Every structure is written in structure tokens, then in C-alpha cells.
Amino acid sequence: MAIGNGLVDPVTPINGVKFCVTQAGVKYSNRDDLVVIALSEQTISAGVFTTNKFCAAPVHIAKKHLCEAKPKYLLINTGNANAGTGKQGLKDAQTSCELLAKQLGCNSNEIIPFSTGVIGEYLPMAKIETAISNLPAVSDFKDDHARAAKGIMTTDTRPKAASIDFEIEGQTITISGMTKGSGMIKPNMGTMLSFIQTDVDVSQIDLQALLLRATNQSFNRITVDSDTSTNDACVLSATGSSGVVLNENTLEIFETKLIELMQTLAHEMVRDGEGASKFIEIKVKNAASNADALSIAYSVGHSPLVKTAISASDANWGRILMAVGKADAGSLDVDQVDVYLDDVCIVQNGQKHPDYTEQKGAAVFAKEEFSIIVDLKLGESEECIWTCDLSYEYIRINAEYRS
Amino acid sequence: MAIGNGLVDPVTPINGVKFCVTQAGVKYSNRDDLVVIALSEQTISAGVFTTNKFCAAPVHIAKKHLCEAKPKYLLINTGNANAGTGKQGLKDAQTSCELLAKQLGCNSNEIIPFSTGVIGEYLPMAKIETAISNLPAVSDFKDDHARAAKGIMTTDTRPKAASIDFEIEGQTITISGMTKGSGMIKPNMGTMLSFIQTDVDVSQIDLQALLLRATNQSFNRITVDSDTSTNDACVLSATGSSGVVLNENTLEIFETKLIELMQTLAHEMVRDGEGASKFIEIKVKNAASNADALSIAYSVGHSPLVKTAISASDANWGRILMAVGKADAGSLDVDQVDVYLDDVCIVQNGQKHPDYTEQKGAAVFAKEEFSIIVDLKLGESEECIWTCDLSYEYIRINAEYRS
Structure with a gap:
């Protein structure tokens, strides 16, 4: 893939x-x-x-x-x-x-x-x-x-x-x-x-x-x-x-x-990441520091649960919140956090946006390339990383490599 | 599984x-x-x-x-x-x-x-x-x-x-x-x-x-x-x-x-970890601090490459060295590191043990439960964690959960 x-x-x-x-x-x-x-x-x-x-x-x-x-x-x-x-x-x-x-x-x-x-x-x-x-x-x-x-x-x-x-x-x-x-x-x-x-x-x-x-x-x-x-x-x-x-x-x-x-x-x-079928940009905006922004971006980008949901085109956005929350970031006010999938607001002030529907999320998750934007509303630092999904194919390649 | x-x-x-x-x-x-x-x-x-x-x-x-x-x-x-x-x-x-x-x-x-x-x-x-x-x-x-x-x-x-x-x-x-x-x-x-x-x-x-x-x-x-x-x-x-x-x-x-x-x-x-087919103990011995020992143990235990090799029973031990080396540990002298799979010494002083053979490694990797022991020879701290492999089944479960 x-x-x-x-x-x-x-x-x-x-x-x-x-x-x-x-x-x-x-x-x-x-x-x-x-x-x-x-x-x-x-x-x-x-x-x-x-x-x-x-x-x-x-x-x-x-x-x-x-x-x-x-x-x-x-x-x-x-x-x-x-x-x-x-x-x-x-x-x-x-x-x-x-x-x-x-x-x-x-x-x-x-x-x-x-x-x-x-x-x-x-x-x-x-x-x-x-x-x-x-x-x-x-x-x-x-x-x-x-x-x-x-x-x-x-x-x-x-x-x-x-x-x-x-x-x-x-x-x-x-x-x-x-x-x-x-x-x-x-x-x-x-x-x-x-x-x-x-x-x-x-x-x-x-x-x-x-x-x-x-x-x-x-x-x-x-x-x-x-x-x-x-x-x-x-x-x-x-x-x-x-x-x-x-x-x-x-x-x-x-x-x-x-x-x-x-x-x-x-x-x-x-x-061309091993087994990749989706290309994902993860942007963390308005963080208190660049270190916080990076820590949260990588926490989302490394989460096997986020990456398997992306692989399955399953807009299981709760996993994104989990990954934001587990990050080792100094400053985070969960009641202020907004999360967007491209321009679709899923989470506003730490909870599901009233206008969000499963269809809207699914439409973005079905795309081959999309952005996850986390707005912390705390400061002026911003970081952006890029990653791919975690698929069956990744396991196959890495279970078979060498043999 | x-x-x-x-x-x-x-x-x-x-x-x-x-x-x-x-x-x-x-x-x-x-x-x-x-x-x-x-x-x-x-x-x-x-x-x-x-x-x-x-x-x-x-x-x-x-x-x-x-x-x-x-x-x-x-x-x-x-x-x-x-x-x-x-x-x-x-x-x-x-x-x-x-x-x-x-x-x-x-x-x-x-x-x-x-x-x-x-x-x-x-x-x-x-x-x-x-x-x-x-x-x-x-x-x-x-x-x-x-x-x-x-x-x-x-x-x-x-x-x-x-x-x-x-x-x-x-x-x-x-x-x-x-x-x-x-x-x-x-x-x-x-x-x-x-x-x-x-x-x-x-x-x-x-x-x-x-x-x-x-x-x-x-x-x-x-x-x-x-x-x-x-x-x-x-x-x-x-x-x-x-x-x-x-x-x-x-x-x-x-x-x-x-x-x-x-x-x-x-x-x-x-x-009973999602998709688990192997139970792995990772012990880091003689570290300079408990924080170092834990950091290295988790670096090995979280590495998708180590976990897929374990899943495939492929004694690709180079990935263990990679994971030890990428850990955020304050003290590490790579030329002193020993690595054991149960009682089989794979790595001695940072490189392959002269008596190590692929068969010996494969015999341990084929087991349903085994230990990876990393001896840093630096101090007296020790930490032990437990994890499982990363399998196709993990992807299936997490791509399908919710749907």
C-alpha cells in the first residue's frame, strides 16, 4: 500500500x-x-x-x-x-x-x-x-x-x-x-x-x-x-x-x-509508510509552548487506537481526545479544547459539538488525506506533524521482514 | 486470541x-x-x-x-x-x-x-x-x-x-x-x-x-x-x-x-491484551536510575517493530537494540549493554554474542511466554514491565470496534 x-x-x-x-x-x-x-x-x-x-x-x-x-x-x-x-x-x-x-x-x-x-x-x-x-x-x-x-x-x-x-x-x-x-x-x-x-x-x-x-x-x-x-x-x-x-x-x-x-x-x-493507506496532518494550535504542541501532536500521531480507527475509516473521535489527554503536556484545559477534522468541528470546549453528526465525521475519515486540528486556546504556539494509519499491511510487512 | x-x-x-x-x-x-x-x-x-x-x-x-x-x-x-x-x-x-x-x-x-x-x-x-x-x-x-x-x-x-x-x-x-x-x-x-x-x-x-x-x-x-x-x-x-x-x-x-x-x-x-498471542516480560537491570530503567523498558515494550517481530516469532533482535537506543534514558553506554532472551545471551557489550545462533533466538521467540532482559551494567536500579505482541488481530479488533 x-x-x-x-x-x-x-x-x-x-x-x-x-x-x-x-x-x-x-x-x-x-x-x-x-x-x-x-x-x-x-x-x-x-x-x-x-x-x-x-x-x-x-x-x-x-x-x-x-x-x-x-x-x-x-x-x-x-x-x-x-x-x-x-x-x-x-x-x-x-x-x-x-x-x-x-x-x-x-x-x-x-x-x-x-x-x-x-x-x-x-x-x-x-x-x-x-x-x-x-x-x-x-x-x-x-x-x-x-x-x-x-x-x-x-x-x-x-x-x-x-x-x-x-x-x-x-x-x-x-x-x-x-x-x-x-x-x-x-x-x-x-x-x-x-x-x-x-x-x-x-x-x-x-x-x-x-x-x-x-x-x-x-x-x-x-x-x-x-x-x-x-x-x-x-x-x-x-x-x-x-x-x-x-x-x-x-x-x-x-x-x-x-x-x-x-x-x-x-x-x-x-x-509510502509501511502499510499506509491514509496520509494525516496533525496540527496543534494555540498551545502554551511548542513543546506542549509537539507532545500532543505526537501523542495523537503515535496512538495505535487513533491509527487503527483511521485505517478503518471509523470516525471514533473519542480516541483523539484520549490521546490528547494522555500527552505529557504542561498546560491543557480540557474544557477549552476544540477538535476539527478538516473543517468539521467535532469537539467544542471538550465535548461533542452540537452540530456534529456521525456522517460528517465519516465523510472526512473516508478521505485518503485529511487533517486533525486540535485547538488548545491557551497560547500562540503551533506545531504540525504528518503521519499515516496503522493497518494489517504494517503487521504483515514487519512480521515478514527478514524472512 | x-x-x-x-x-x-x-x-x-x-x-x-x-x-x-x-x-x-x-x-x-x-x-x-x-x-x-x-x-x-x-x-x-x-x-x-x-x-x-x-x-x-x-x-x-x-x-x-x-x-x-x-x-x-x-x-x-x-x-x-x-x-x-x-x-x-x-x-x-x-x-x-x-x-x-x-x-x-x-x-x-x-x-x-x-x-x-x-x-x-x-x-x-x-x-x-x-x-x-x-x-x-x-x-x-x-x-x-x-x-x-x-x-x-x-x-x-x-x-x-x-x-x-x-x-x-x-x-x-x-x-x-x-x-x-x-x-x-x-x-x-x-x-x-x-x-x-x-x-x-x-x-x-x-x-x-x-x-x-x-x-x-x-x-x-x-x-x-x-x-x-x-x-x-x-x-x-x-x-x-x-x-x-x-x-x-x-x-x-x-x-x-x-x-x-x-x-x-x-x-x-x-x-488477554487485544490480539495478544505472546506474553513478554521486559526487565531492565543495573540501570543508573529507576526512571532510566522504566524508560528503556517501555521503549522496548511500545516499539511496534519489536512487537511485530515477537508476533511473527522472528528473533529480529536488532529491533530490541534500536528500541533501547531510542529511549529517553539519561545514562546509557551502548558498548556495555547485554541483552538476554530468557537465558540466551544475544548481545554482549553492545554487539552479537559470539555463541549466539539464529536457532537459539528462534527457540525463545517461538515460546508463548518469555523474558527480554537488558543489562545496562551501570548502577543498581531495576524495573520490570509486562506486555504482549502486536498482531493482525489487534488491528482487526480496533478497526472493527464500534462498528
Whole structure:
């Protein structure tokens, strides 16, 4: 299952970014599972990574390399997360970088490694070594964003890649990105492998700050199943090839567009969430603080009872109240709470709106995409998250994965 | 689905406690759905209630009445939670008490009301009034604990009632209790309707303290689906009919036995958890604090990915590491963590134990009941929670409930 038609627009190539995709046979044969993204000499990169304390070996190496050098290549494998693999895992991630560095002619810390797949198994290094030694020269790398987006998939049912074009000072700027992830999705800081590039010229400090802020309005605001991956990572690279240098006037334009693109990618992960048949926006308005708003939004978005009711198109809105009430929010006056399904007011001042009818609620719950809006009428803070339903299909996928 | 054979031993009657069960037709006809528990004049009661801020109208009234008077009757209806019903809900809960007070001859604040069922609908007061007016005289109430335990069920597949007998100063003391609840189970302070009685003689202050401590080692340590109900409540009543007065020497004996009984009832709720096919104990040992231990235990116990792997008997232990790592625990050294499935060591110092084999893990995961033990090797705190798996059946029940 998945919601909507996926992202079908072609991805605009970024001057200074090329891709190479191959089959290493990490877990499955006859399937692309190793992707190399080549970044031009001038490219600046910034990264955000999972806050899961059992973070994967490649996450440790990626953070270290990002501090030490300017990345030239991003190396991604699927089928194996290289997490829970201790010292051997760190060695394997390091060796992967060394092999690629030797093959492509650079220092190993100019390579940022990423893995995704099953946790707790060692990387099949012989297969990785063979695949890397068969890679073509960088001059033969291609603009094939679409194939790369497919090459990083695991339980995803479709690739997720998008572009956004806009003007700054009369010059066209492009941001293009891809992401993968469908389950174990409740990112915290980064998300399950996302690679975004732009041709803008920007300092590393500004780029890192931009990425953090945009992540907090996109990947850090989605949840499929409340589980935070060990391997979440998002890297934003700026090639500078457009010649446009971001300054204090244009940074905001860029940031707005970056958030727009990252939200598109984040939403697409939810639309392709494991077993998803509904895409739900949960907005908490007029909270006393952003922390309260987020806590209530996630309490609703993580509730298995709310999510199964959505799955069944059953407007069992009492479960929404239950989830609002169980949230760990400092300020909540239940007698003031309003709840809307799109523009249908179900709950007014903590109880059923006199005009609400089962038909009105059912009509919204039957939709493939809708919003749940909780108005606390306490303050001015607002947060919005996106999630999907919890279906039979989620259980099937996760009971069968690995087998 | 449910695990084990349920609680089959007959429940020992408590002198001073009688039951009356009837059909009010609140939601379904031909089904017991209204239970009255009569307590003798001498009986002392203590209660704990949900911390959900959208707590139900009867919870408000129950707390108020418990403060105002010594309870003579507990009035329970199923089929309707009377939550999210605002002022009308409060009035209905109050009216229910007044009707019963008039019928049985007492003050309305000597009655403690409880409701469980669908959230957001008004109580069908005409039906409740008719049912109450047809109740027999108290002298005709019976020792029928078993039928009462069935009368408070909603999605439960079987009644849950148990007794424990033991001696204090050569006298036999009995504690008998019943509970209901199968979904929306992650109690916090009390739990989805549990009524426990004993014949010991104890002060109200001691009884309330005993109930709180025992709740924190039983109902507040279980989770089916992480959702905290709006109606959770647990009442412990002591009739004093044994003539044994608890003192500082005997309080501990009583407390141990009370915890034992309440754990039995709490475990039975998990064994009958919605869609449950496995009963899992999650123990976190040698944590720096109890808060850390609990946070990690619940992170594992709430993870949909861990719970679906358990459902599928797939020893995908990497998901346990993921859940340990995503927990909001202050102190965690991932390189020291050991994880056991019963006595099989899977993870030693943060990575796969050299002797671990898939067969060993699969053999434990195939069992109907097993333990996941996480040893943090940091301090001396330990916490234990109990949960079940997440199955297709859970989705079916919660997608269909109400319809």
C-alpha cells in the first residue's frame, strides 16, 4: 500500500553532482543496492544524524569524516544497517571508505558512508569490495538521480526524489533531493537516508544551520510507527555551481524553498509508510509552548487506537481526545479544547459539538488525506506533524521482514 | 486470541462484599453490563485513577465521592465510557448515583461510579434508570464475583478475577479482586477498572498508601498498546471482617500478598491484551536510575517493530537494540549493554554474542511466554514491565470496534 501516485516529476540535475548505482548483492541479488554520489571539488556539505544511542557504525564514521574533511563521495549500501556490530562494524565502515578512496583516488575521510537494512549483522565485505572494485571512473558517473533514489530503497514501495527551482537575484537555483524510508520512521535530527543537493554557494556554517532548521520542519515532524532508526541521516550538499552566493537577504528565500522540498520528501515517506493507506496532518494550535504542541501532536500521531480507527475509516473521535489527554503536556484545559477534522468541528470546549453528526465525521475519515486540528486556546504556539494509519499491511510487512 | 487458559480458580468470597449484576442494554442487549458491588458498613476503600487529562465524568465524581464519604456501593456500567461528554456527562454520572442511592437507601456520595466503553457518547439514562429501578434489595445481592467479573468486560475475551489466601497472626486473610481491560492499556496510576477487596482491618491512610505502592508494581507496569484510557480506575476495599488489624509488623506481609494478587490480575490483562498471542516480560537491570530503567523498558515494550517481530516469532533482535537506543534514558553506554532472551545471551557489550545462533533466538521467540532482559551494567536500579505482541488481530479488533 501507499498513498497517492508518488513523486513523478523528473528530478533536475545539479551541476557538480553525479551518481553511480550498482548491484553488490548485499542481501538480495539482481537489485541495485550500492550507490555512490560524487560531489564536485567546490561542494560544501552538512549532515544531521539519528539521536538513537545505538546508532550504526557508518553514522559514527560519517560524523567523524564530516568534521575532518570536505566530502567528495557519499557511499550508501542497503540490505544491511551495520548497526549493533561493535568494533567490527566500525572497521567495516572504515574499510568500505578506504576501498572506495583507493578506487576513485581520494582520502578515505573524504567519503561519507551510509548503511540501511537489517540491524545486527556484519557487512558482507567481500561483496562490497568486489562491487567497489568494479565501479567505473568518476567521469562515467551519470545524472541518474532517479536510479539512485531506487538504489537506496529497502521496504519502500517506490523511489522518493524531487526538485524545486526558483530564482534568487534573477538566477535560477535548484534544490534536488532523494530520501528513503518507510518503517522505523520517527526521525529525530535526521532521517532514514536523505541526500539533497543544491547549486547555491553558501558557507558550511550557514548550510549546517539551514539543514537543522529545515529538518525540524520536515523530517523531524513525521512518524510512521514511532520507532527511531539507528541509521537516520540526511546530508545537504551545496555545489556553488550556480554562482549565486547566499547572503542575509537571500538566505530566507533559500530556506523557505529548502523547507518546501524537504517537506515534500518527508511527506512522501509517510505516504509510502509501511502499510499506509491514509496520509494525516496533525496540527496543534494555540498551545502554551511548542513543546506542549509537539507532545500532543505526537501523542495523537503515535496512538495505535487513533491509527487503527483511521485505517478503518471509523470516525471514533473519542480516541483523539484520549490521546490528547494522555500527552505529557504542561498546560491543557480540557474544557477549552476544540477538535476539527478538516473543517468539521467535532469537539467544542471538550465535548461533542452540537452540530456534529456521525456522517460528517465519516465523510472526512473516508478521505485518503485529511487533517486533525486540535485547538488548545491557551497560547500562540503551533506545531504540525504528518503521519499515516496503522493497518494489517504494517503487521504483515514487519512480521515478514527478514524472512 | 489470548494467552494461557485465563484465571480458572474460583474466587474466595469476602465477608462484607456482595454483588449484583444486570442487563441495562447500554450498548448491547442480552449481555450483563451493569454491576453493583455492595460494601459493608465497616469497609474502608482507597482508589487510584487515570492521569489522562481527558478523564471521564465518572472519574471526577468518583474522586469527589471518595473524599466526601465512605463508599457503600460501587456502580459500574460497560458499553459507554461517559468521557468527552462535558457537563452533561458529569450530570449523568451524578444522576446515576442519585438513582442508585434512592433505590438502595443511602446518600448519593456513598456511591462510586465507573464507566467503560465508547468515548464521546452520552449515557443512555433512561436505560440506566430502568435497570436501577429493577435492582433487588441488597439482602438479595450475591457472592457472585465470577458473574460480576464477566459483567464489567468490554473487548476482553474472558473474565479476570483471582484470590489470594494467607495467614497473619494465625488468622486467614483473603484478598479477592477482579479487573477488566484488553485495549487502551498503558495504565498510569490506576487501571481500566479493577475492584479488589480484603477482609483485613486497616486505616484509610495505610490502605491508600498500600494501593499506590502495589499499583506501581502491577497495573502501572503493563502495556498493551501504549494508550492510557480516560477511565482507568482501581479501588481496594477492606471490610475488616477477619478481625485482623494491620500493624507495622504485618503491613509488609499484606503488601507482598497484595502485590502478588495485583500482578496476577495485571498479567492477566496483558495475556488477554487485544490480539495478544505472546506474553513478554521486559526487565531492565543495573540501570543508573529507576526512571532510566522504566524508560528503556517501555521503549522496548511500545516499539511496534519489536512487537511485530515477537508476533511473527522472528528473533529480529536488532529491533530490541534500536528500541533501547531510542529511549529517553539519561545514562546509557551502548558498548556495555547485554541483552538476554530468557537465558540466551544475544548481545554482549553492545554487539552479537559470539555463541549466539539464529536457532537459539528462534527457540525463545517461538515460546508463548518469555523474558527480554537488558543489562545496562551501570548502577543498581531495576524495573520490570509486562506486555504482549502486536498482531493482525489487534488491528482487526480496533478497526472493527464500534462498528
